[in-house]
Amino acid sequence: MARRYGRDMLAVGPDPAEVVERANASQQPLACLLQSLDRVGGYKEDPLRKKSALLGLILRQRPEAFLRTEPGDEAPPVVDYHVQRSCLRIGLVRVVDPGLGSSLERRELVGARDEAEVRSACYRAVGELARASGRSMGAVDWFLFQNRSRCPEMTEPDCARCPVDSACTHRTELFQPVLRTTFY
Ligand code: SF4
Structure with a gap:
């Protein structure tokens, strides 16, 4: 992946500073950056652009x-495994397939297609969350990023301290799809 990144960056950049410079010279800097990264190894493989969207938000929100x-x-929704866990537990995404539901509960390794289904549904849900709340994707991502510690993987969720407690479905038995990936 490092070799692919280097090879592609030489063709696209030729260095990261130039990619950012070109993005800033365009009318839509973030969209331009994402389009450039769609051609760079390490970023281009993920159709949901998780790493490139996160990089774009970081570059924009840094002091x-x-x-x-x-x-x-x-920015598009930034969906990693913590975000998927939050979406499932809060009830932003409901798993209707009983087989997949019990695999998630048992924290079993799932197939790439099942993972993609769950992740795509979370992607759409997070997009809706930004639209319905009127918040920027950066703000929504920050909320969900912080939720990973309130609703963790290995210990009991801290619902009393969680701002979505009153709206949450508390499906704490659910876990993100377990799949080894370089997308997030
Ligand atoms: S209310 Fe509880 S279960 Fe729901 S997201 Fe917050 S910590 Fe997780």
């Missing part, structure tokens, strides 16, 4: 504001 913010230039 240095490496990437310009333009109205309407919104």
